[in-house]
Amino acid sequence: MATQAHCAYCFESLAASLEKRPALSLHEVEALWAKYNTDPTITDALEDKSSLSPASADPSYKPAAISRILDSPSASASGTRSSSLQSGASTPSGTGSTSSATSQSSSQSNLVPKDAEDEEEQHPLFVAWNTVTKTGDHRLRGCIGTFSPLALSSGLSSYALTSAFDDTRFSPITAREFPSLEVGVTLLTNFEPAGDAMDWEVGTHGLRVSFTHKGKRYGSTYLPYVAKEQGWSKEEALVSLMRKAGWGGKEGEWRKVDLKVTRYQGKKVELGYGEWREWRDWVEEEMADC
Structure with missing residues (x-):
């Protein structure tokens, strides 16, 4: 079954493409999403700051804060965190800028065993983008998927972009529209x-x-x-x-x-820009302490 972390990963993939930066991996998004929903305040001491080198020139660099969050015992727990932003709500701000540390994603091979890709869950899947108006109306903006089972890490990212940019019924989604989006993921x-x-x-x-x-x-x-x-x-x-x-x-x-x-x-799970942005801001705040 699809999860909101899957939706957050689709948002992350699209944001990274629009901002021309590396995206967080699915593994990172799932762990950070779980940590955010379980324990919004991270109390781990962020030691050894002086040993951190700039990440901007190395896409494979994994910020220390991400490492500590992912290693935390509660990082894999599930839970629900109340949000002041409703699903599908739009805000006047754009996709926002990210710090050089937060914009870097470690390669998936650094986070999981070598054979994990072979064991990764695979599904046929569809990703749908809607724009949400100020009055709450939903308008389809792109929907494409596949009936061939794909590993979720590659399939969700690929079809998040394909449905955003290559649905011939619509023009490609732009950065200006990003704050009005809602994504829906369906695993078949x-x-x-x-x-x-x-x-x-x-x-x-x-x-x-x-x-x-x-x-x-x-x-x-x-x-x-x-x-x-x-x-x-x-x-x-x-x-x-x-x-x-x-x-x-x-x-x-x-x-x-x-x-x-x-x-x-297959049950569709949805996530609005507002909820994703709130989570992403939390991630950036954690990384800023590095």
Whole structure:
């Protein structure tokens, strides 16, 4: 199941791309997110400051504060931290600048055993970006994913950028828009062929359909939350999905088409810019003490 740390990692990946700096790794984000939510105040003494060398010229440098946070026994714990910023809220500030120490990420190989990449959890996944207006309206800004299982460290980062910059339905997301964004991550599971086109449940299953009509092959998908959000019945969702694939037949004739339907599951988890920014500011404050 997706987590808010996964969402924070997507924000971190996009912010790093827009700011042209190295991003924190998924391992670092997960550990720091857990520490932030479990124990907002870090009391570890930040000793040996004089031994720290500048990190700006070395992307593989790992700031000492990150090392201490990640080594802390509570860094892997889970918890909930109340926030004054609501999910999806935007602020007038931009992505912000980062110190030379905070903007550096250690390579993942420095943080996990060599064989951890092979053991890393893999999932088909989708990353969606929305802009949130001052009135709270959500507008899709990009959504792209894959049905091929990918390691989350590379898959989330890759598709966070692909959905932000390469969704041909929209222009690329800009730094100016960044404070208005909300990200949604869906990890897909439980793929199985449906007994028939109606063998699925609204709000539970996503659909992937493929069919041939007049010698032309079609295919398309809707994620598990789409039909429920749109208020569609099963039939309305199927017709819309066929239209999305490019089918131009009459609405009442959809049943004449031999549909191959795969159903799957996955819960979307969302995070707004405000919550990510508050976490990232906390990280920067910790690093500033180095």
